[in-house]
Every structure is written in structure tokens, then in C-alpha cells.
Amino acid sequence: MDTNTLRTDTRFAGQIPELYDRLLVPMLFAPYAADIAKRVAALAPSRVLETAAGTGAVTRAMARALSAPVDIVATDLNQAMLDRAAMTGIDKPVTxxxxxxxxxxxxxxxxxxxVCQFGAMFFPDKAAAFAEARRVLRDGGTLLFNVWDRIEENxxxxxxxxxxGRLFPDDPPLFxxxxxxxxxAQEAISRDLSAAGFDAMPRFDTVTHRSRAASAQEAAIAYCQGTPLRNEIESRSGASLDEATSACAAAIAARFGSGPVDGKIQAQVIAVQR
Structure with missing residues (x-):
């Protein structure tokens, strides 16, 4: 990934944090946040670090799932995402x-x-990020993260x-x-974890949920305007952001119907012990 693409893919700013939190969190991230939080609670930690916390979907889920006093530190590269996260009340102290x-x-x-929910894909050097996670873990501690499965499963x-791709055939937005x-790919993830110094074999679970939106238009806005895909669309000529969003809404309606949208989503959940 070149530097310009990396910068575009990791830029969550402007209107993106609000749309991401309001639309994408319930559509995509909430069910996996509950799954991750349940796994965290089963390990009964006293101090948890979350990386790539975004707008706090997992942070809030962990606060609900963890019954004993727990020190939660939630971090993200993008301050705008953390600002949005901090606006939502959480019933446990979070840093x-x-x-x-x-x-x-x-x-x-x-x-x-x-803990890292759907953040590892954005790390420019996965092994380096995993090595940092390993460094701050105590002996016997656990790195727990998830990644989206191949796009055809989503x-x-x-x-x-x-x-x-149909709308911009000469330069399709592929974010x-x-x-x-x-x-x-489990082989690539295992290789990066090994390069980071993890000796234990990682455990992989494939977890499938349903993604639901009130309408095709809402789903299209969520993806086209509430993610860095927006940056790619806006950088291209031939169709405006609103025109691209409308085209995607029509495509979703043609595939899923004109009413509420219900589509398959699938992810890999990975746990590895230090």
C-alpha cells in the first residue's frame, strides 16, 4: 500500500465519525463488539487495553460485560473518533x-x-503492531482481535x-x-503473529452475523459516506458523492429488496496468548 493510499484509508475525519457511529456501529460492529466483550469477560482481566477503538463500540460493550472493577484504556490513532466515543456515556471509568x-x-x-476490533487490517505493519501488543501484555496475557473475512462473505x-466498479470503471474505488x-487469510495472520514474537498457536473462530439497515439508502450512506470509502469517491470525477451513494442504494435495493436490508456478514476472531 503506497503512502497516499494509506493516508486515505486511515483518515476518519469530517462527517465520517458521526455517520460511522450512528449507522455503521449498529449495522456492522455492535454484534461483534458483544462477541468480543463476552470473550474478554470470560478471561476476568483487571486491566484492558483497546487499540483502534474507533467510536467505542467495543469499549461500551466491555463496560457492560465486565462486572468486576476493571481499568479500561481505549486508544485510537484518530482523535476525531475518540472525541465521538467520549460523547457517549459509559457506566465504567474509561481512559x-x-x-x-x-x-x-x-x-x-x-x-x-x-483488544482490537476490526483495526488490524489498517495497520501498515501488522507484525510491528502485534509486537507492540505483545510487549505491553503481561506473561500469560491475551491478544484478542477480529478481522473481516473475504468480501464475498460480506x-x-x-x-x-x-x-x-461499474460507476468508476477506469479507476474503481477498492477501499x-x-x-x-x-x-x-489465517496463514498470513499466523505468520505475522509469529514474527511479532508470539510462540503460542493462535485460535481462529469464524463468526457469522446478519447486517441490518432500515433501508437501502441508509446502508449506502453508511458505507459511502461513513467510511474512508468517502475519500476515494470524492477524489474521482464522473459522479459526485451523492450520485455514487444513490447508485449504491439502487444496487442494494435491487439485490436485497426495497424494504429493510438484511445481509450476511462474516469475520475471523483470533486469540493468542503471550
């Missing part, structure tokens, strides 16, 4: 801190669990990408396929 997952500002061995993202759905 929100801007931080790069490749250069964590924490002491060695200072957390029981490092019906709405696939439909959006196909339609944008969804390239980044959110570009890091799913």
Missing part, C-alpha cells in the same frame, strides 16, 4: 487516549488483555464495491476490498 498501535505509550507487561460491502476485507 480515552490518542495512540498509534505501532508505538504504544505504555510500559512493558502492563495489561492483561489487548454481502453489503460486496454489493457496494461491485456498483462503484472495502483492499483494506477492511483485505486481511483475512
Amino acid at each position: 480515552w487516549q490518542q495512540a498509534n498501535a505501532l508505538q504504544l505509550p505504555f510500559d512493558d507487561g502492563s495489561f492483561d488483555i489487548v 454481502e453489503l460491502a460486496d454489493a457496494i464495491t461491485d456498483e462503484l 472495502m476490498k483492499r483494506t477492511p476485507h483485505g486481511y483475512f
